[in-house]
Amino acid sequence: MVANEPLSKHTTLGVGGPASIYIEARTKQDMIDAVSICRKHNSEYFVIGGGSNLLVSDDGFHGVIIHCAIDHFIQDGDRITVGGGYDLDTFVEKTCELGLAGVQMLSGIKGTIGGAICGNAGAYGGTISDHFESATLLNHASYVHSEDKYYFEFSYRNSILKRTREVVLEATFALTTDDATQLQKERLDIIEKRSKRHPKTDCSAGCFFRNIEKPDEKYGKLAAGHLLEKVGAKKLRVGNAGVYENHANILVNLGGATADEVRRLAMELKKMVKDQFGYDLNEEITYLGNFR
Numbered sequence: 270m271v272a273n274e275p276l277s278k279h280t281t282l283g284v285g286g287p288a289s290i291y292i293e294a295r296t297k298q299d300m301i302d303a304v305s306i307c308r309k310h311n312s313e314y315f316v317i318g319g320g321s322n323l324l325v326s327d328d329g330f331h332g333v334i335i336h337c338a339i340d341h342f343i344q345d346g347d348r349i350t351v352g353g354g355y356d357l358d359t360f361v362e363k364t365c366e367l368g369l370a371g372v373q374m375l376s377g378i379k380g381t382i383g384g385a386i387c388g389n390a391g392a393y394g395g396t397i398s399d400h401f402e403s404a405t406l407l408n409h410a411s412y413v414h415s416e417d418k419y420y421f422e423f424s425y426r427n428s429i430l431k432r433t434r435e436v437v438l439e440a441t442f443a444l445t446t447d448d449a450t451q452l453q454k455e456r457l458d459i460i461e462k463r464s465k466r467h468p469k470t471d472c473s474a475g476c477f478f479r480n481i482e483k484p485d486e487k488y489g490k491l492a493a494g495h496l497l498e499k500v501g502a503k504k505l506r507v508g509n510a511g512v513y514e515n516h517a518n519i520l521v522n523l524g525g526a527t528a529d530e531v532r533r534l535a536m537e538l539k540k541m542v543k544d545q546f547g548y549d550l551n552e553e554i555t556y557l558g559n560f561r
């Protein structure tokens with residue numbers, strides 16, 4: 270347990286002030302204990318994984334940040350059960366090596382299993398929910414319960430966890446047996462493709478805005494990056510926050526950016542898209558803390 274821990278150290282954007290208290294939960298019991306203590310003391314808490322989808326305000330979080338670091342990996346034939354804090358890309362790498370197919374499209378995505386389930390992370394036509402079977406959750410009353418896929422109400426970059434704030438302690442995936450060499454090749458191809466579109470070092474939170482759901486568009490979505498490109502987003506900069514040169518929907522910390530600068534840049538981009546195209550962009554990232 271640490272007091273006044275800078276959250277800039279725990280987010281891929283590298284911005285954000287301190288958490289009043291920062292706790293690392295390495296086991297399911299650690300997480301249950303941490304949530305129980307917060308409840309007992311009536312302290313506000315927020316669970317983070319890899320911090321790869323968060324913008325934390327400059328004054329930080331006045332409460333307890335619980336870092337989910339539960340990282341067991343258990344194989345039972347084609348089924349894998351992993352801790353909520355298990356690194357998503359390591360999970361993909363391991364399953365490919367084991368010749369288990371189903372999550373290889375998620376190669377290279379940052380963050381943890383819990384974060385991915387919360388936001389139904391996905392790429393290249395696949396999402397974490399595709400082969401997801403069930404998970405053990407912890408709710409605010411410290412009640413542990415297991416739920417199957419139906420409970421999670423998965424949709425585009427969304428799940429029930431965004432509303433309930435329940436914690437994924439562990440999750441089980443039902444994969445299918447396949448050729449390990451082929452899967453590893455698919456994985457490397459995806460990583461190669463991603464490297465052309467994403468910054469090489471941590472300085473972003475991936476795509477900042479959600480694509481616009483539009484059934485008449487190809488794949489049912491209008492890419493936010495396409496609209497941002499057209500409004501000239503890549504030329505825009507607020508302080509040390511800017512837009513990535515290879516992807517107009519990726520906001521980057523150019524070095525020493527504040528959360529306020531990233532937020533102001535995001536607001537400006539939203540306004541430009543609204544003024545020029547009439548569309549309201551909504552954030553894919555989660556804001557944490559105080560933003561005006």
Ligand SMILES: Cc1cc2nc3c(=O)[nH]c(=O)nc-3n(C[C@H](O)[C@H](O)[C@H](O)COP(=O)(O)OP(=O)(O)OC[C@H]3O[C@@H](n4cnc5c(N)ncnc54)[C@H](O)[C@@H]3O)c2cc1C
Nearest residue numbers: 318319320321322353379380381383384385390391437475
């Ligand atoms: C370079 C880069 C590329 C990216 N590419 C993609 C992409 O292709 N596709 C995509 O979907 N996303 C992408 N992202 C965004 C991000 O990687 C995903 O959203 C990821 O799933 C977030 O996981 P996390 O552990 O970092 O969550 P965090 O950022 O720590 O938290 C995000 C949310 O998840 C919740 N959460 C975290 N852990 C748990 C848990 N154990 N139980 C319940 N809730 C939890 C938090 O409370 C919060 O609401 C990218 C990000 C980066 C930096």
